[in-house]
Amino acid sequence: MCPLPELRQLAAQACGKRARRKDARPGELLDAALALFVEKGFAATRAEEVAKRAGVSKGTLFLYFSSKEELFKAVVRENISGRFSEWNTELETFEGNSADLLRSCVMSWWERVGSTKASGISKLMMSEAGNFPELAAFYQEEVVQPGNALIRKVLQRGVDAGEFRNLNVEYGVYLLLAPMMFLAMWQHAMKPCVSPTETFDPALYLQTHIDNLLMGLAVRPAAPLPREL
Amino acid sequence: MCPLPELRQLAAQACGKRARRKDARPGELLDAALALFVEKGFAATRAEEVAKRAGVSKGTLFLYFSSKEELFKAVVRENISGRFSEWNTELETFEGNSADLLRSCVMSWWERVGSTKASGISKLMMSEAGNFPELAAFYQEEVVQPGNALIRKVLQRGVDAGEFRNLNVEYGVYLLLAPMMFLAMWQHAMKPCVSPTETFDPALYLQTHIDNLLMGLAVRPAAPLPREL
Amino acid sequence: MCPLPELRQLAAQACGKRARRKDARPGELLDAALALFVEKGFAATRAEEVAKRAGVSKGTLFLYFSSKEELFKAVVRENISGRFSEWNTELETFEGNSADLLRSCVMSWWERVGSTKASGISKLMMSEAGNFPELAAFYQEEVVQPGNALIRKVLQRGVDAGEFRNLNVEYGVYLLLAPMMFLAMWQHAMKPCVSPTETFDPALYLQTHIDNLLMGLAVRPAAPLPREL
Amino acid sequence: MCPLPELRQLAAQACGKRARRKDARPGELLDAALALFVEKGFAATRAEEVAKRAGVSKGTLFLYFSSKEELFKAVVRENISGRFSEWNTELETFEGNSADLLRSCVMSWWERVGSTKASGISKLMMSEAGNFPELAAFYQEEVVQPGNALIRKVLQRGVDAGEFRNLNVEYGVYLLLAPMMFLAMWQHAMKPCVSPTETFDPALYLQTHIDNLLMGLAVRPAAPLPREL
DNA sequence: CATGAATGAGCTTTCATTCAT
DNA sequence: GATGAATGAAAGCTCATTCAT
Numbered sequence: 036m037c038p039l040p041e042l043r044q045l046a047a048q049a050c051g052k053r054a055r056r057k058d059a060r061p062g063e064l065l066d067a068a069l070a071l072f073v074e075k076g077f078a079a080t081r082a083e084e085v086a087k088r089a090g091v092s093k094g095t096l097f098l099y100f101s102s103k104e105e106l107f108k109a110v111v112r113e114n115i116s117g118r119f120s121e122w123n124t125e126l127e128t129f130e131g132n133s134a135d136l137l138r139s140c141v142m143s144w145w146e147r148v149g150s151t152k153a154s155g156i157s158k159l160m161m162s163e164a165g166n167f168p169e170l171a172a173f174y175q176e177e178v179v180q181p182g183n184a185l186i187r188k189v190l191q192r193g194v195d196a197g198e199f200r201n202l203n204v205e206y207g208v209y210l211l212l213a214p215m216m217f218l219a220m221w222q223h224a225m226k227p228c229v230s231p232t233e234t235f236d237p238a239l240y241l242q243t244h245i246d247n248l249l250m251g252l253a254v255r256p257a258a259p260l261p262r263e264l
Numbered sequence: 265m266c267p268l269p270e271l272r273q274l275a276a277q278a279c280g281k282r283a284r285r286k287d288a289r290p291g292e293l294l295d296a297a298l299a300l301f302v303e304k305g306f307a308a309t310r311a312e313e314v315a316k317r318a319g320v321s322k323g324t325l326f327l328y329f330s331s332k333e334e335l336f337k338a339v340v341r342e343n344i345s346g347r348f349s350e351w352n353t354e355l356e357t358f359e360g361n362s363a364d365l366l367r368s369c370v371m372s373w374w375e376r377v378g379s380t381k382a383s384g385i386s387k388l389m390m391s392e393a394g395n396f397p398e399l400a401a402f403y404q405e406e407v408v409q410p411g412n413a414l415i416r417k418v419l420q421r422g423v424d425a426g427e428f429r430n431l432n433v434e435y436g437v438y439l440l441l442a443p444m445m446f447l448a449m450w451q452h453a454m455k456p457c458v459s460p461t462e463t464f465d466p467a468l469y470l471q472t473h474i475d476n477l478l479m480g481l482a483v484r485p486a487a488p489l490p491r492e493l
Numbered sequence: 494m495c496p497l498p499e500l501r502q503l504a505a506q507a508c509g510k511r512a513r514r515k516d517a518r519p520g521e522l523l524d525a526a527l528a529l530f531v532e533k534g535f536a537a538t539r540a541e542e543v544a545k546r547a548g549v550s551k552g553t554l555f556l557y558f559s560s561k562e563e564l565f566k567a568v569v570r571e572n573i574s575g576r577f578s579e580w581n582t583e584l585e586t587f588e589g590n591s592a593d594l595l596r597s598c599v600m601s602w603w604e605r606v607g608s609t610k611a612s613g614i615s616k617l618m619m620s621e622a623g624n625f626p627e628l629a630a631f632y633q634e635e636v637v638q639p640g641n642a643l644i645r646k647v648l649q650r651g652v653d654a655g656e657f658r659n660l661n662v663e664y665g666v667y668l669l670l671a672p673m674m675f676l677a678m679w680q681h682a683m684k685p686c687v688s689p690t691e692t693f694d695p696a697l698y699l700q701t702h703i704d705n706l707l708m709g710l711a712v713r714p715a716a717p718l719p720r721e722l
Numbered sequence: 723m724c725p726l727p728e729l730r731q732l733a734a735q736a737c738g739k740r741a742r743r744k745d746a747r748p749g750e751l752l753d754a755a756l757a758l759f760v761e762k763g764f765a766a767t768r769a770e771e772v773a774k775r776a777g778v779s780k781g782t783l784f785l786y787f788s789s790k791e792e793l794f795k796a797v798v799r800e801n802i803s804g805r806f807s808e809w810n811t812e813l814e815t816f817e818g819n820s821a822d823l824l825r826s827c828v829m830s831w832w833e834r835v836g837s838t839k840a841s842g843i844s845k846l847m848m849s850e851a852g853n854f855p856e857l858a859a860f861y862q863e864e865v866v867q868p869g870n871a872l873i874r875k876v877l878q879r880g881v882d883a884g885e886f887r888n889l890n891v892e893y894g895v896y897l898l899l900a901p902m903m904f905l906a907m908w909q910h911a912m913k914p915c916v917s918p919t920e921t922f923d924p925a926l927y928l929q930t931h932i933d934n935l936l937m938g939l940a941v942r943p944a945a946p947l948p949r950e951l
Numbered sequence: 952c953a954t955g956a957a958t959g960a961g962c963t964t965t966c967a968t969t970c971a972t
Numbered sequence: 973g974a975t976g977a978a979t980g981a982a983a984g985c986t987c988a989t990t991c992a993t
Contacts, residue, residue, distance in 0.1 A: 251480030
């Protein structure tokens, strides 16, 4: 009867009310956006494509997000910055020793971010920061700074408890961050280009890093390290 | 015959031969392109800008490179190879202990690559790998693998000499690589977006990493590390 | 039944009957549209804004007016007619001399039309006549011609009474009309764009016009005006 | 031989060089823009249409004018503000009496602006000023103020020479301006909508205005004008 | 009747690429 | 070879209009 029975509308009629759809829209759009941003980059992802992937029209996208940049910010909030408070809680209520806490942090990041599409966002930001300074600033404030603060807390905990040697935590943060970010880059930039026969095991990669990190942080260094540089 | 003899051409005729200029064209274009790609990214660099920087017209650029993508490929190819054999020699003739060699490697990388435009190429590759899979493979083979081999050699030297603890050198490579790559990304992606008041000292960053790395690699770990994860 | 009973509806139910509201809808919409069209122009006024100002939803607007253009037509029709007969009566019962009548006419126009939103309609018609030829014709017939007739009558009264010099009243009409229309345009087109420090006093503007007009119309011109053009 | 021999190119080949075309481009674009802006308004005129009318592609328009607004400004400069200095010279070298100068000014405006498409610009500005404040400001500065200054000069000359009665020239300017602007509005807004049988003679309209204006400005007002308002 | 979620045509501006000179 | 004028596809965003609820 309807001259243009679109699939989406049929689906809508089938599954229930428009209202339900409406509530689901932002989430569907965010999912589509995350996938496409990670896959093709921010600039190369067209708004219309995101909309199509979410099963709506171009206009609808802008009904929920006032611009492509806002959409990106929402994606970041949804997938990263929104989780910091949860992580902070976990950190503060952790009862083991600091080495275990540190291990737990890294593995938890891997499970919840690193191994998921969400880690593509970090890669994205590195790639596109130069062309979208506003997004870069947003990311700095919303992700980098809180994230660094979290890591700093873990290190400080270890130092305060005498579990880690004394170190400049400001820069010590990067002892964790660099390996994680490198892994994110690898996943999304190089992995797709490497023949699948070459094995690279992220878990082993992370293990190697954590082990050496913790050995390095241990209170009694094995021997006086000669420094002549 | 030409109604508008441009200054550039006059200059060219004055200072030397046109023929020489002609031969130099592709190189000048590649230099200009490298500088701009690193500075602004691939997408944000306009072909006309590259041409202008090289002192030629837009049309001429396309005379030598059939497209912007081909130009990018040529830039990467041009700037990647050639240094590894030199480094390999340095490595093999190094006479100090392995810790010092490792330090020397990292600082040498920083001086010759990390702190120069050249590190922009790594950033470019990470950013654009998705759009140039063929090039990513080339980079993988031509840069990543030889580079990794070099690092592996340093680690193996330390292990063999009993200076470093025994470890999986395959993955140990990333203990050095990740911090360096993260620094390259940082330099070219985020640094321009961070308020210049925030201090980030690359030397201190690298120092922190090397120190911890070497402490971690030391043969007698400080204390038995409990592992419960 | 409605899960989200809006304030407006509650208010409507509280303060009176819904039936009354229903009948008032078109009028409220026309009022809102007049205000916005005058304030922002036809193109820059969004249908949704009109609806919101009238306290209804976008859909409702299109329930009463099949398109934005039809709304515009209705606004013009609603706000134009009806005043001429009153003015005609005032004119015919005026007891002073014709100069005073003329002054009175202009100042009365200023008070009742020129200084109010109503003068915005003239501006709108000028702006949009090209896009609404049908409406322009309507305006011509319903407003311009009766208005001109009124002015003509005033002039003719002065000429007949020997108070004004003899002149072609057909074109003399514009001696009054042009200054008034220019003022209307000014009010609605340029005034908002001029820095408020620049003073422009409409009363003084009109005074200057009327004074000169009446001096020009006076029966004994001061001196033989040489004409050589 | 050429697979897509476009008319324009054929014409180009026929009439001479590309270079000649290039010099002519801006002028052709300005002509096309003036015609379309006057005919359809600024907002309703699409850049592509202007280009097509000038026989070039969309891109070419933006090669010569960096935006649609800049195009408009150029049209204004070309057709109005560019002429003020010429008018000023004419005014200063005029040797007749001030009444004749004033007549001459008005008739000259009519011949060179009022009766041509250029007068459409005034209409345009009135219509669109609200939606394009930047253009309105430009027009104020570039056209309204210099134009007013010119008229003021004429009036002041008459007053200084004792030919005109003393009056507030600031507002006296509008005694000339209003009739001219009204005529411009009429031409472009209402004329197309009035049945061509109705006669309206712009020359007679202007004559009527100038005559009355000059009578009003004459030094000896005919009779004491009673003012009771 | 009323709603407001959804649509999609429409418009300006950019820029890699072409090709007549 | 070299030039640079010209092209036109592409993309983000707006808003009048529709229609399921």
